[in-house]
Amino acid sequence: xxxxxxVLFAASECVPFIKTGGLGDVAGSLPKALQDAxxxxxVILPKLGQIPSKYTEAMEPLITFEVxxxxxxxxxxxxxxxxxxxxxxxxxxxFYFKRDTAYGYGDDCERMAxxxxxxxxxxxxxPDFFPDVINCNDWHTAILPxxxxxxxxxxxxxxxxxxxxxxxxLKFQGICNEFNFTDLLALxxxxxxxxxxxxxxxxxxxxxxxxYYADYITTVSPTYAQEICxxxxxxxxxxxxxxxxxxxxGILNGIDxxxxxxxHALYPFTIDDxxxxxxxxxxxxxxxxxxxxxxxxxxxxxSRLTDQKGLDLLAGCIDRLMEQDIQLFVLGTGDKHYEWLxxxxxxxxxxxxxxxxxxxxxxxxxxxxxxxxxxxxxxxxPCGLSQMMSMSYGTLPVVRETGGLxxxxxxxxxxxxxGTGFSFNSTRADDLYxxxxxAISVYKDHPDIWKQLMKQAMTxxxxxxxxxxxxxxxxxxxxx
Ligand code: ADP
Numbered sequence: 001x002x003x004x005x006x007v008l009f010a011a012s013e014c015v016p017f018i019k020t021g022g023l024g025d026v027a028g029s030l031p032k033a034l035q036d037a038x039x040x041x042x043v044i045l046p047k048l049g050q051i052p053s054k055y056t057e058a059m060e061p062l063i064t065f066e067v068x069x070x071x072x073x074x075x076x077x078x079x080x081x082x083x084x085x086x087x088x089x090x091x092x093x094x095f096y097f098k099r100d101t102a103y104g105y106g107d108d109c110e111r112m113a114x115x116x117x118x119x120x121x122x123x124x125x126x127p128d129f130f131p132d133v134i135n136c137n138d139w140h141t142a143i144l145p146x147x148x149x150x151x152x153x154x155x156x157x158x159x160x161x162x163x164x165x166x167x168x169x170l171k172f173q174g175i176c177n178e179f180n181f182t183d184l185l186a187l188x189x190x191x192x193x194x195x196x197x198x199x200x201x202x203x204x205x206x207x208x209x210x211x212y213y214a215d216y217i218t219t220v221s222p223t224y225a226q227e228i229c230x231x232x233x234x235x236x237x238x239x240x241x242x243x244x245x246x247x248x249x250g251i252l253n254g255i256d257x258x259x260x261x262x263x264h265a266l267y268p269f270t271i272d273d274x275x276x277x278x279x280x281x282x283x284x285x286x287x288x289x290x291x292x293x294x295x296x297x298x299x300x301x302x303s304r305l306t307d308q309k310g311l312d313l314l315a316g317c318i319d320r321l322m323e324q325d326i327q328l329f330v331l332g333t334g335d336k337h338y339e340w341l342x343x344x345x346x347x348x349x350x351x352x353x354x355x356x357x358x359x360x361x362x363x364x365x366x367x368x369x370x371x372x373x374x375x376x377x378x379x380x381x382p383c384g385l386s387q388m389m390s391m392s393y394g395t396l397p398v399v400r401e402t403g404g405l406x407x408x409x410x411x412x413x414x415x416x417x418x419g420t421g422f423s424f425n426s427t428r429a430d431d432l433y434x435x436x437x438x439a440i441s442v443y444k445d446h447p448d449i450w451k452q453l454m455k456q457a458m459t460x461x462x463x464x465x466x467x468x469x470x471x472x473x474x475x476x477x478x479x480x
Contacts, residue, residue: 004038004039004040005038005039005040005132005133005472005475005476005479006039006040006041006042006129006130006131006132006133007031007034007039007040007041007042007131007132007133007134007135007475008041008042008043008044008119008123008129008131008133008134008135009027009030009031009034009041009042009043009044009135009137010043010044010116010119010134010135010136010137010141010144011023011024011026011027011043011044011045011137011138011140011141012045012046012102012103012112012115012137012138012140012141013027013045013048013102014027014028014043014045014088015027015028015029015256016028016055016083017045017048017051017052017055017088018045018048018050018051018102019361020102020103020304020359021304022168022220022253022382022383022384022385023137023138023168023169025253025255025256025385026137026168026220026253026385027043027045027137028256029254029255029256029464030253030254030464030467030468030471031043031086032084032085032086032464033254033463033464033465033467033468034468034471034472035085035086036468037465037468037469037472038472039472039475040129041086041087042087042088042089042129042131043086043087043088043089044088044089044090044091044119044122045088045089045090045091046090046091046096046097046111046115047059047077047079047090047091047092047093047097047098048097048098048099048102049097049098049099049100050101050102051090055081058081059079059080059081059090060079060080060081061077061078061079062077062078062079062080062089062126062127063077063078063122063125063126063127064076064077064078065121065122065124065125067114067117067118067121068117068121068186069110069113069114069117069184069185069186070182070183070184070185070186071183074093074095074114074118075093076091076092076093076114076118076121076122077091077092077093078090078091078092078122078125078126079092087129089122089126091115091118091119091122093114093118096110096111096114096115097111108174109174109175109176109180109184109206110180110184112139112140112141112143112174112206113143113180113184113185113206115140115141116136116140116141116142116143116144116147117143117147119134119141119144120144120147120148120151120152120158123158123161124155130157131161132160132161132162132475132479133161133162133163133164133475133478133479134148134161134162134163134164135163135164135166135471135475136163136164136165136166136210136214137165137166137168138166138167138168138169138172138207139172139173139174139206139207139210140174142165142173142174142206142207142209142210143174143185143206143209143210144163144210145163145165145209145210145213145214145215146185146187146193146196146197146206146209146210146212146213147185148161148163148213149213150187150190150192150193151186162215162216162475162478162479163210163213163214163215163216163478164214164215164216164217164218164471164474164475164478165210165211165214165216165217165218166217166218166219166220167207167217167218167219167220167224167228167382168219168220168382168383169382170207170219170228170233170234170235170237170382171235171308171380172207173199173205173206173207173208173235173237174205174206174207175199175200175203175204175205175206176203176204176206177202177203177204178198178202178203178204180204181193181194181197181204185204193209196208196209196212196213197209205237207237208237208240211237211240211241211244212240212244215247215478216247216248216249216474216477216478217241217244217247217248217249218248218249218250218251218471218474219248219249219250219251219382220250220251220252220253220382220383220404221250221251221252221253221382221383221403221404221406221407221408222249222250222251222252222407223250223402223403223404223406223407224250224380224381224382224383224403224404225248225249225250226250227380227402227403228241229241229242229245229248233380249470249474250407251467251470251471251474252383252404252407252408252467253383253385253388253404253467254388254462254463254464254465254467254468255385255388255389255392255462255463255464257392257462257463260365260368260388260389260392260393261392262276262277262369262392262393262394262458265277265280265365265366265369265370265393266279266280266283266366266369266370267279267280267283269394271394271454271455271458271459274394274451274454277369277370277393277394278294280366280369280370280393281294281298281370281371281372282294282370283366283370284298284329284366284367284369284370284371285298285327285370287363287366288327288329288354288356289354290327290329290351290352290354291327291351293327295444296325296326296327297325297326297327297372297373297439297440297443297444298326298327298328298329298370298371298372298373299326299327299328299329299371299372299373299374299375299398299436300328300329300330300331300367300368300371300373300374300375300390300395301314301328301329301330301331301332301374301375301376302330302331302332302364302367302368302374302386303331303332303334303376303386304332304333304334305332305333305334305335305338305339305342306334306335306338307335307379308378308379308380308381309376309377309378309379310376310377310378310379310400310427310432311338311341311342312429313377313400313427313428313429313432314375314377314429314432315341315342315345315429316429316430316432317429317430317432317433317436318345318353320433321433321436322345322348322349322352322353324437324440326352326440327352327353328352328353328354328375329353329354329356329367329371330342330346330353330354330355330356331355331356331358331360331363331364331367332355332357333357333358333359339355339357342355343355343357365389368386368389368390368392368393368395369393369395370395371390371395372395372396372443373395373396373397373398373436373439373440373443374386374387374390374395374396374397374398374421375397375398375436376397376398376399376400376405377398377399377400377424377432378399378400378402378403378405379400379402379427380402380403381399381400381402381403381404381405382403382404383403383404383407383408384399384403384404384405384408387399387404387405387408387409387421388408388460388462391408391409391420391421391457391458391460391462392457392458392462393458394454394455394457394458395457396420396421396422396439396450396453396454396457397409397420397421397422398421398422398423398424398432398435398436398439399421399422399423400423400424400425400427400432401423401424401425405423406423408460408462409421409422409423410456411423412439412442412453417449417452418456419453419456420453420456420457420460421453421457422435422436422438422439423435
């Protein structure tokens, strides 16, 4: 296809404006890669209250209009900003978006229905841009393809818009009371929409709607694309995903390889000179308040603290691990239960384990750079970016073989020398323990092999280049 494809990338969070997890990283790096690969891209985001003032002050008002949402008539402004050659649109409505946190409110479905409807309405007024493809991401924009088909097809130029729906995490679906079908979405009398949104006895499910209405479904790794078609990983939507397998594909995420590069670490290093890595480790031990011991393996875990991340496996073997000569530094926030539990372990083993209960990106980058091992024993993992960030710095991951972890970490093979990390398959704490012990034995007994594995991890290609082309192939297939 010779003409540029106009892509509107719709997401609820995006680096550097706001990030709570991997979606923010992807929205902050994939659009740039798509643009570099020849698409004309705009990113559209809610103007959330947490966006730093240095960005909000630089935004320029573009248009204002009214958004009908059920019986409501709501103010909407679109503001714009260009950063690093990518143009961003921010959907402004202070009632919905100027809050203390991005998510976690009783009216989240209403907020995201507003966001999706506002995006569609805005296309009538935006100067200089009309999308060929809208790439929606996760449940926050899942209702958009439904509304496009049910409410906007009367407008001629909307008839050719294609939608791609990307699943970053199937667990979060946007489920609310069926009352919203009419009250919020104004889909009264639309039997098709009812059949495809209705979920459980008296609920509607935004994400389920996108599975039916989007032209194509992508997810963030090939293995997760297969897993979600099965009952254990399908979050009660596996039967629908199975029906649509012919338009479901998994494209492994990339990361911003300029940002997450050892050349830009606190003490820069390369595969030819690891002196900076040792300095990063010493600085990290000092920062964590752990003894500054160069030969003791330093493990880190950086994560949302939820059961998804396999923290019960870790809790199940932590006492045994702490009998070893090792250190563990955890950075994370989330479920209070895990914050308390990991904090208690920290108190029990003050010389070996530390929890920092915070969301701190600069610290996370110092941890990726300074550690020896990165723990990610997730029960499921759509893609996972942290393991790629850690490998970029030669910090070898210990992962469970699921989703994108399976697709991005090559387990060490002692016979061939291949490997960029260590992995195990079960959901048993014993197997995590054994895997960590194996990694530590290689670290301690075979420093040359360890160094070689670090080099292999650091030379893996985690960039978006080829992966962005796979997205473009999906857009082209939709438009063909
Ligand atoms: P998920 O999207 O499920 O949270 P990913 O591995 O895809 O997991 O992405 C997580 C992103 O959030 C990574 O960039 C990781 O570094 C970052 N992150 C997670 N927890 C923290 C934290 N406590 N402080 C800083 N960054 C964090």
